[in-house]
Amino acid sequence: MSRTARANKRNPVTAxxxxxxxxxxxxxxxxxxxxxxxxxxxxxxSGGAGGASSGTLVPPDxxxxxxxxxxxxxxxxxxxxxxxxxxxxxxxxxxxxEQDYRGRITFVTRNFPLEGHPLAVPAxxxxxxxxxxxxxAEMYHALYDNFDTWATDxxxxxxxxxxxxxxxxxxxxxxGLDLERFRADSASAEVQAVIDRDVADGxxxxxxxxxxxxxxxxxxxxxxxxxxDAERELRARIDAALAG
Amino acid sequence: xxxxxxxxxxxxxxxxxxxxxxxxxxxIAKLRDPAYVPTCSLNPVVSCGSVMDSAQAEAFGFPNPxxxxxxxxxxxTTGVAVLAGFEPPRWYRVALNAGTAFGVVxxxxxxxxxxxxxxxxxxxxxxxxxxxxxxxxxxxxDTWPGLAALRRVHSAVLVLWYAVIAGLVLHAFWDYWxxxx
Numbered sequence: 001m002s003r004t005a006r007a008n009k010r011n012p013v014t015a016x017x018x019x020x021x022x023x024x025x026x027x028x029x030x031x032x033x034x035x036x037x038x039x040x041x042x043x044x045x046s047g048g049a050g051g052a053s054s055g056t057l058v059p060p061d062x063x064x065x066x067x068x069x070x071x072x073x074x075x076x077x078x079x080x081x082x083x084x085x086x087x088x089x090x091x092x093x094x095x096x097x098e099q100d101y102r103g104r105i106t107f108v109t110r111n112f113p114l115e116g117h118p119l120a121v122p123a124x125x126x127x128x129x130x131x132x133x134x135x136x137a138e139m140y141h142a143l144y145d146n147f148d149t150w151a152t153d154x155x156x157x158x159x160x161x162x163x164x165x166x167x168x169x170x171x172x173x174x175x176g177l178d179l180e181r182f183r184a185d186s187a188s189a190e191v192q193a194v195i196d197r198d199v200a201d202g203x204x205x206x207x208x209x210x211x212x213x214x215x216x217x218x219x220x221x222x223x224x225x226x227x228x229d230a231e232r233e234l235r236a237r238i239d240a241a242l243a244g
Numbered sequence: 245x246x247x248x249x250x251x252x253x254x255x256x257x258x259x260x261x262x263x264x265x266x267x268x269x270x271x272i273a274k275l276r277d278p279a280y281v282p283t284c285s286l287n288p289v290v291s292c293g294s295v296m297d298s299a300q301a302e303a304f305g306f307p308n309p310x311x312x313x314x315x316x317x318x319x320x321t322t323g324v325a326v327l328a329g330f331e332p333p334r335w336y337r338v339a340l341n342a343g344t345a346f347g348v349v350x351x352x353x354x355x356x357x358x359x360x361x362x363x364x365x366x367x368x369x370x371x372x373x374x375x376x377x378x379x380x381x382x383x384x385x386d387t388w389p390g391l392a393a394l395r396r397v398h399s400a401v402l403v404l405w406y407a408v409i410a411g412l413v414l415h416a417f418w419d420y421w422x423x424x425x
Contacts, residue, residue: 025400033407037414041421056288056419204363204419205288217287 056201057214058108061194063127063136065098066107073105073216073241075234078112078202080210081123081143082151082158089211090144092227093234105238109140111198112210118159119151122186124195126168129185135175142171216241245326245337249382253323256375257316263371264312270368271296271307284367289420292366300357303350312372315347319379334387341380341387348380355409359416377405 057076068074077094079086098107111128113120123143130139143150150167152158172182185191205214213220215237270282270292284292295301301308322340326332332340351373358365381402385395394401414421 022397022399025397026403029400029403029407033403033410037411041414201419206294214288219288 056204057217058106059197059201062108062110063131063140064106064108065137065140066102066105068104068106071106073238074108074214075105075238076108076110076214078110078198078205078207078210078212078214080112080114080117080120081127082117082120083114083210084152086211087144087147087151088227089230090147093231094211095141095144096231097234097238101238104242110202111195112202112207112212113195113199114210117157119157119161119164121195122161122164123151123168125186125191126172126182128191128194129182129188130172130175130177132185132191133177133181135172135177138175139168139171142174143168146171245332245386247327249386250323250326252378252382253319254327255323256379257319257323260312260372260375260379261316261320263368263375264309264316267292267296267309267366267368268307268313271309289363289365289417290367291364292368294364295358295362295366295369298357298362300354300362303353308354311350315343318343337383337387341383344376344380344383347376351376355412359412363416365413365417373409374406377409378402381405 058071058074075097094107097105101107111124113124127136127139127143130136146167150158150160150164153160158164168186169179169182172179202212206219213234215234220234220237266284270284274280274282274293274296282292282296284290285294296307304311319340322332322336354369355373358369382398385391385398
């Protein structure tokens, strides 16, 4: 403050002397940079509804199966509803984690339907449509709990859209959803946009297979080869994160 | 060459040397065990693993930090020699400026690669960016008498330079920074 005031009062001839001009200009550049960067960050944050502020990992409208106060430990899973490995992880790992750590960790699921799974996108649409009526978790559980009834034909990946759609509507009815609204939301561009955003975020984060987990932003790759090993390791990491 | 520049050479060159050395050690650890996760890989954005695995990390057919170890060692040595009384002749200062000019061009190519191609920030690399710019800038001002006008606003130019790069980094990883808030 005082430096600027002095510089302003100075005779223009002497003001051209090196150090003061340099110091003033340096100060101005720093000040402008801090104001612009800080201002843009703050403005962007307060205008959060625009979506530009959404985190790549956890957007503001992300689906949380478990929510912890202050999001101290956050587990994010990129999943494909028709991927057999995801279904195995659901049964062997995430369903248990969701129960055991309920309220202690924030568990977020993101869509990452893979090509080669023709019913993955319809299933993701069903889950998102259920989410629009506040029943995302119910649909998520129904899809994986009844994986064999819609996702597979015997051992191979099913492409039977009619059968799957009928099943999804059955799950929706069981969850107490307004079926007309569920159908409309499932077909809506808005729901597809959410799925596309999830896929884009996953791609940006380097996700190329499912399930892919991020624990507090760090990609978790199971060291062990079996589901049981993966569960043990993920629990150990979560426990360490909770303790730390 | 004045003592302030000599100290810049010692400290800036020393920081660059340490960063290049650390990157080389990480590279060796990674060669020994491909599954090794470098100590500087903290999350998808702040990561040197993805940077070290990129094609740009071996721009001349060998790992870039080897260039850093050789180059920054010369910079530190020059600084120490000047502090010990060495008066570098003009040809020496021109050569030093040519070396730092190569460094600064290379660093900006790497910044562009990191921000727009690899999409990751490697902390040790950022240290090299931060020191290479003033090493080039002040070596240039010291070498060319015709730049007297710029010498009067030397730190303003440096800070502006940093601010532009900080802005580009902020913009390129916008989602990451806002997720931290």
